[in-house]
Amino acid sequence: MRLSHLFTKTLRSAPADEQALNAQLLIRAGYIYKEMAGVYAYLPLGIRVLENIKRIVREEMNAIGGQELIMTNLQRQDLWEKTDRWDESKVDVWFKTKLQNNTELGLAWSHEEPITDMMRNYISSYRDLPANVYQFQTKLRNELRSKSGIMRGREFVMKDMYSYSLDNEQHEAFYETATQAYLKVFDRVGLGDKTFVTYSSGGAFTKFSHEFQTVTDAGEDVIYLDEEKKMAINEEVYNDEVIKHLGLDKAKLKEVKAAEVGNIFSFGSIKSEQLDLAYTDKDGHKKPVILGSYGIGITRLMGVIAEIFADHKGLVWPEAIAPFSVNLIRIGDSDKTVKAADRLYNLLTEAGIAVLYDDRNLRVGESFADADLIGIPNRVVISDKTIAQNNLEWKKRTENEARSISEQELLKILER
Ligand code: ATP
Ligand code: MG
Numbered sequence: 001m002r003l004s005h006l007f008t009k010t011l012r013s014a015p016a017d018e019q020a021l022n023a024q025l026l027i028r029a030g031y032i033y034k035e036m037a038g039v040y041a042y043l044p045l046g047i048r049v050l051e052n053i054k055r056i057v058r059e060e061m062n063a064i065g066g067q068e069l070i071m072t073n074l075q076r077q078d079l080w081e082k083t084d085r086w087d088e089s090k091v092d093v094w095f096k097t098k099l100q101n102n103t104e105l106g107l108a109w110s111h112e113e114p115i116t117d118m119m120r121n122y123i124s125s126y127r128d129l130p131a132n133v134y135q136f137q138t139k140l141r142n143e144l145r146s147k148s149g150i151m152r153g154r155e156f157v158m159k160d161m162y163s164y165s166l167d168n169e170q171h172e173a174f175y176e177t178a179t180q181a182y183l184k185v186f187d188r189v190g191l192g193d194k195t196f197v198t199y200s201s202g203g204a205f206t207k208f209s210h211e212f213q214t215v216t217d218a219g220e221d222v223i224y225l226d227e228e229k230k231m232a233i234n235e236e237v238y239n240d241e242v243i244k245h246l247g248l249d250k251a252k253l254k255e256v257k258a259a260e261v262g263n264i265f266s267f268g269s270i271k272s273e274q275l276d277l278a279y280t281d282k283d284g285h286k287k288p289v290i291l292g293s294y295g296i297g298i299t300r301l302m303g304v305i306a307e308i309f310a311d312h313k314g315l316v317w318p319e320a321i322a323p324f325s326v327n328l329i330r331i332g333d334s335d336k337t338v339k340a341a342d343r344l345y346n347l348l349t350e351a352g353i354a355v356l357y358d359d360r361n362l363r364v365g366e367s368f369a370d371a372d373l374i375g376i377p378n379r380v381v382i383s384d385k386t387i388a389q390n391n392l393e394w395k396k397r398t399e400n401e402a403r404s405i406s407e408q409e410l411l412k413i414l415e416r
Helices: 021-029 044-063 077-082 112-119 168-188 240-245 270-275 298-309 335-350 364-374 384-388 407-415
Strands: 032-036 039-042 074-076 095-098 104-107 131-140 155-165 195-201 208-215 221-226 231-234 254-268 278-280 286-288 290-297 326-330 355-358 378-382 392-396 403-405
Touching (some): 021 032, 021 298, 044 298, 074 077, 074 112, 077 104, 077 112, 077 270, 112 155, 112 270, 112 290, 155 168, 168 195, 168 208, 168 254, 168 290, 195 254, 208 231, 254 270, 254 298, 270 290, 326 364, 335 384, 335 407, 355 364, 378 384, 392 407
Parallel strands (some): 195 231, 326 355, 326 378
Antiparallel strands (some): 131 155, 155 290, 195 208, 208 254, 221 231, 221 254, 254 290, 278 286, 392 403
């Protein structure tokens, strides 16, 4: 993509009411646009990051047998009444609306109820189980406060998966598989060493639910972390009994702030019984289906990554989710330079490398400042000087010194 074609522009400052570092940087660099508190649009650069995160999540969900679908955002009142979650005193984040005939509708804050009701049409026999389904979906939640940028939106993207199992054994095996898949996801997006399985307040059914908490001061949660065992306890359930139950040593637990990037829990047969999702087993007996729920905050994850890796100059994307691999900067507009830079742009693009090409002919300092703000992993400069040396200048976003290398060397570096 040529920067001269990109409609977004970098900004010197973020809106005065934006307090969160992740949103300040993402707005200034042109990844997101703030519509109102907690509500953000995703711009061309932002979409590329989201799609990269989604691709990784999708690969890992498919690898454990997940089947992708998309549910609706308009939801029926009767389904949520069956589980006693329609009332605002039970769920305090509902947005609701009405049809012209006054029928009330809910705007999706979650999908357990409609998806479980839908599955009644496809699950009736033990032969239909297990079934594991997931979606990437916009959730709408009337959050009381939204001061953490895209880490807490009133409109945000979640990946939610639901597992339907024959019995507890099948459920628990999948739950463990999903836990491992989640750890892979967080590892692949660059948060492996900072993200911990955290015991938190229930599942409707089990003693604990499991959160995936990424350690960062920008997080809204407090957890007690055993770094060696890679386990943590959310402050919600932190007490001597729980510490003992989990076989942890209080003296080794460190209190840290963290952001919940994922959350998984078991519903047992409660929701299936409420919504009448049952199957007939081999002996002809009717049994309730066991339900598990598995969420990853896709946009929150993007915010956490933006926040954690940023430096004083701007964003610093991990390679796996960066919007582009290379920020190619052309300095000067002599025929020779334009030709050389265009040629390299085409060469890299044809080699399957995603390039953001700064062909705007700005002053060097401006292009470099934008490159630092936008945070693409590799910066490559073509100028009269590099052409005279039959070389180019390469710098990693995470390093300070640029190096003069050949085109061949660059290709080798990028193909690694
Ligand atoms: P929180 O305690 O942060 O409000 P939650 O318990 O309401 O989260 P879930 O309903 O389990 O979260 O949603 C699954 C995942 O979606 C969370 O782990 C989180 O990563 C993400 N998420 C939840 N609420 C938001 C939000 N308002 N904005 C962005 N992401 C969110
Ligand atoms: Mg919440």
